[in-house]
Amino acid sequence: MHPPSCASAFAFASMLALSAAAHLSAAGNDWPRFLGPTGTAVVADARIPLRWSDTENLLWKTDLPGPGSSSPIVSGDRVFITCWTGYGDKPGADSMRKLVRHLLCLSRADGHILWDARVPSAAAEDPYTGYITEHGYATHTPVTDGERVYAFFGKSGALAFDLQGKKLWQTSCGTGSGQRRWGSAASPVLHGNLLIVNASDESQALYALDKATGQIVWKAEGDYGMAYGTPSLLRRDGGYDLVLALPRELWGMNPETGKLRWYATHGLAGNVSPSLVPGAAGTVFITGGFPTTHSVGLSLRPGAKGDLGPAAVLWESSASSYVPTPVYKDGHLYVINDQGFALCIDARTGQTVYRERVALGARGGGKPIYASPVLVGGRLVCVSRRSGTYILAARPQYQLLSTNEFASDTTHFNATPAISGDLLLLRSNKALYCIGTR
Template structure:
């Protein structure tokens, strides 16, 4: 009977969502691809702008469900789920998460409103690391909630993962400094179906559901690992180790294969400096510990508080060594996992991998976007490079993941540059770029030939004007 009910809920989800909806982080199935859509190639504050509306701060990506757009925000010390009209951007409702405590987060790099909502077309589920999961109907009425302790992540960076839906289940991978676990809840009631504890520490990735051999597997990236769990029981079925020490990216599916790419500082291609080297850069070598003033002279200045666990205003040799343990034991690489339930690796690639932006598979090619920016394009089937580490004129650093449609890949930078790259070429040809006055850290959405971009201050809708 339980399986029949689950099947009924899955069919309801399928029938409720419109084919063109963008219902979760990176759209349908988390692919980032809307190849039946024709969003504008040229756009900006004065070109092909349908509407623009101010939005509160937050790093979550917009989702589109029917005639509504939903995102999360953090304003005035409160966390909100906010709904806008797709036609004109008018705010329809906002719901206060009523978080008793806001999780620790990096003030410029992180956000307590970083997780993207997910919807089946009737219900929208929001996750906040500060307080847990909350379900609303599309009119903003709360349906249920799962209260969870305020999240504490390594270096107090903040939450990054987003919930997903499959077969009537809400699925959440919550890897923290301690008490990491994967949760499966009934979408209709919020009741817990299963919970699987994990040994892995902090991760920021959103999982994906992969059907291999007729069985559905929840694939969860973690620190130094990639793990598959049986969807309806939470039982671990396979694991791939020797992955990156920090997991920020989301896996993607290519035919019957699963592709994943992870990178973290401290790997073979990016050695962290020793404590003595950092002290010398800071001019603190005679003091013997890293001061806030000295750290400002190094690349780590913006992360001083995150690396000062006891908040005494100095980072000692012992604290530095303990912090570096979080980057140890990982191996930076992209992998293709064969179907068959064994976690067998088909191919590996280990150069110029992205840190935060998830890779994208588009028209049989696997694209990787690294800060710089550099773009690498691999044959998705074989892993062989078509081009590698090619310079792209499109900003510098990236938190938003690429999305693709109609032969183009859209990339958005923290400096506000949004660029359009021609897909299928032998080099990353930028056919158009525009720089917004404010940064873009949220992944864009593509629905009904319209490109939705959330910047640090506004939500934009762009479409070719007829």
């Protein structure tokens, strides 16, 4: 690995303090980004029903113009979601020139579509073949600060919209392709006045854009190949570190400048898709890898700078997840991985606590799970692509509490769900669903 060309190692003056777990109060309905308010997919409490179907606990359903793998986000009384049409979305749609992305705004109360901002493709995309057919052209989850909504559409760049759907700016973050031509999936994140975009596939770089104007504030180029995850922001004394997992390395950067503060080496090779998982007492966990998956526990020790050295690696394990990001609770990591196994890993040792087959391969082929679990109190909400949503007990003893399906929808459910107050939002390639009790 080669660190960013604009970066050198800076002092890591104090121990990282992990961001507080997401907590949605009775009045806190916002789910403004991928994996929720703090990027940990954790909700302290919400009265999400244990069971639902086409006829039970379904508050509303809205058909979408096209498919997508991005997650819904929520700000106030509005829900935002992306999809695509025109190319690869249905039989006969074989002209790449007709590819259009959509940013939709819906009413949280009843699912009514308030507006549909259409974005024609600004550059030639990777063709709709191979792995692209598994996730498509609307995979990055948007993010909002409550005043604007920001989206990343790969080779068509990053964009900002006001709450009425007017496009405010559009900035290219490169139009290249990785060697495998898989497209990209990392979601943008906000930090202060900056929109941070992982454009590893498009230009082997991270970008920070002025969220008001779209101007590039910094661009950190480097060997980002196979780093597909959404960047994390971890709190440290006096600020934050921007942290990204790459094959063989973990980088901690200054989010204000893009300069490297520290890095740690690990044994996880190949592409890294899941996001970093923060634990307790300065620990973090990464998963992924190719051709074999691994998970790694690391300690970000106080006073470190530059190379954290081999002491940073606490453990490495073959129990892992290739696409879904695990969640952390009370010293354990939980996930139903892309192979369909429910895993519980001891976060202190890396030992597997349980490994149980839950989901089989998706009907029509492909991996059974893409979505990441969301922890709601003592339950894990785990969405499979074609076999429904599994509710597991979030404890070190395996317990499947329920399985819930929409029999009328046979398309893929690729997206991680969102929680808004006591509502659960699920999206498929066909529709957006709102689940709750009346």
